[in-house]
Structures are given as C-alpha cells and as structure tokens.
Amino acid sequence: MEIRHLQTFQIVVEEQNLIQAAMRLNYSQPTVTKHLQHLEEEVGLPLFEKVDNRKKLTKTGEILYEHAKNILNELYTLQKKIKENKGEKQIIRVCGLDDYCDRFFLPQIIHFQKKNKNVLLEVYSVNSSDDTLKKVIHNEADFGIISGRPLPSDISYHCIDYDDLVLFASREVANDPSKKEEYLAKFPVLLDHRAPFIKFEVLKKGAQFPNAIHCDSDEGIKSAVLNQPYLGIIATGRIKKEIASETVTILETYSSNVPIKLIALTKNLSNPVFQDFYSLVSKASGS
Known part of the structure; x- marks a missing residue:
C-alpha cells in the first residue's frame, strides 16, 4: 500500500470532489482515479458507494480513512524527528488568510528568527479558515489562524483577536x-x-x-x-x-x-521550538 495512494484517498474524502482534490494534490484527475482504483484492488473491497447520486464512504472506506490519517500524521512526525537528529534546520509552516498572515504571523516571524537562527519559517496563504483548519489537522501546516470554527479535541488554540x-x-x-x-x-x-x-x-x-x-x-x-x-x-x-x-x-x-484563533495540533506543542513560537504569537496579540 503506497503512501501517495493513502494521501490521495484522504484528500478525496475531505474535498468530496475529484476535481478539487486533484487541484489540491497537483495531480491530474485520471491520476487521482487511478490511485483510488489501486487502493480498492489492494483492500479487495469498495471504498465508496453511491447514495442519492453522491459518493459516500463504505464501512471499509471509513476504517481505511481513520487509519490513513493516523499513518500519514505519524509519517510526518517521523520525518521531522529524523531531520532534527541529522542537525538539519527545523521548519515551521504557518498558514491563514492573507490578512491574518500579514497581521499576526509576519510581524512575529522577524523577532522569532533573530533568536532561532536554525529555524526556517514557511508562510502559506489559503482561501478560507476551513482550508487552514484542514491543513493543521492533517499536518500540512504546523500553525494556522482561523475565525469562528468549532475545533476537534486534539487542537490547541489561543484567541488573538x-x-x-x-x-x-x-x-x-x-x-x-x-x-x-x-x-x-x-x-x-x-x-x-x-x-x-x-x-x-x-x-x-x-x-x-x-x-x-x-x-x-x-x-x-x-x-x-x-x-x-x-x-x-x-x-x-x-x-x-x-x-x-x-x-x-x-x-x-x-x-x-x-x-480569531491561533491553532496547532496539541501533540506538536511538545516540541520546545513550536511551543516558543506559539507563545510568542499568543502573547503579541495581547489577548
């Protein structure tokens, strides 16, 4: 079972649309379809079924989705720890709407990098708070800023405005x-x-x-x-x-x-560098 096939499956489930999933993955639509077909062949059971002209997960699909999320999260954590052990620069990925990145992340990144020269920060702009939340939940971003969304229990947050x-x-x-x-x-x-x-x-x-x-x-x-x-x-x-x-x-x-909430996966905040960045942005808001 290939990691890229699991990644494709996860994104298709979340987007509920093959075209949007293909755009997010930077794949062609036929490639996305092929990845799903390979998975179904390996599992030996259908992952989707049609209900009221819409594709929904079968029971097998639901089981695979839950495990795929855990596998991909653990893989990212493993890759990050190996890089740290090699002495490579640690990367912190942040995302949010343009305005949120400009107001809350960019002013603090300057101060943070002066004290943490071995840390690289990557800033990604997204179209909505829902996109931000998805990226943080699935470890595609380490920190995000969202407004007015309910949060799952494994997400830590601080109100910043x-x-x-x-x-x-x-x-x-x-x-x-x-x-x-x-x-x-x-x-x-x-x-x-x-x-x-x-x-x-x-x-x-x-x-x-x-x-x-x-x-x-x-x-x-x-x-x-x-x-x-x-x-x-x-x-x-x-x-x-x-x-x-x-x-x-x-x-x-x-x-x-x-x-307006600064969010991160709670388990990632056990990393002291991540905790320092989270505290810096939280305190700078004055909330």
Missing part, C-alpha cells in the same frame, strides 16, 4: 443600510458555501437571500464586491482598511466578536 461577520457592499453600490432589503432584491449575495459557521450565523438571524452565489474564497468575495455590483458576507478583519476609508457600507452585522 475578534471579528464581526457582516453583510457589506461598496459605497457605489449601496450607501444606506436602511435600504438593505431593496439592495438584497437587486444584487446577488456572495458567501462562502464551505463555511458551516457562516451559514449558521446567517440562518440564526433568519436571513434569506433571493439570489445567493456560493464562493470558496474570502479574497474572491472581497474583490468582487469592491469592483462589481455584488453584496458579500465576510469577517470585518478582511475589510478593515475599506471600513476605515469608508469605501464600503456595512448593511447588517450577523455576529459580533467572532474569535
């Missing part, structure tokens, strides 16, 4: 919050369809949108709303500059003080 979840528009499209219903009837609303937290907060307010367009990128939502006749749902941290310069209008606030 707070955001509001809002419906917004450019001033050119909408400049009077009292006319919100009129704007909703006239313009499509962009929202991240992969973020259960956003759906929950919007539904809790009883909001309904005649024309909703699902988008899986906060940056895409922001850019479209600023440049086209759209409304959008976003965390205020993504549009702080625009709010300050009054180039956007906040039409409604769905949730206030949404926590």
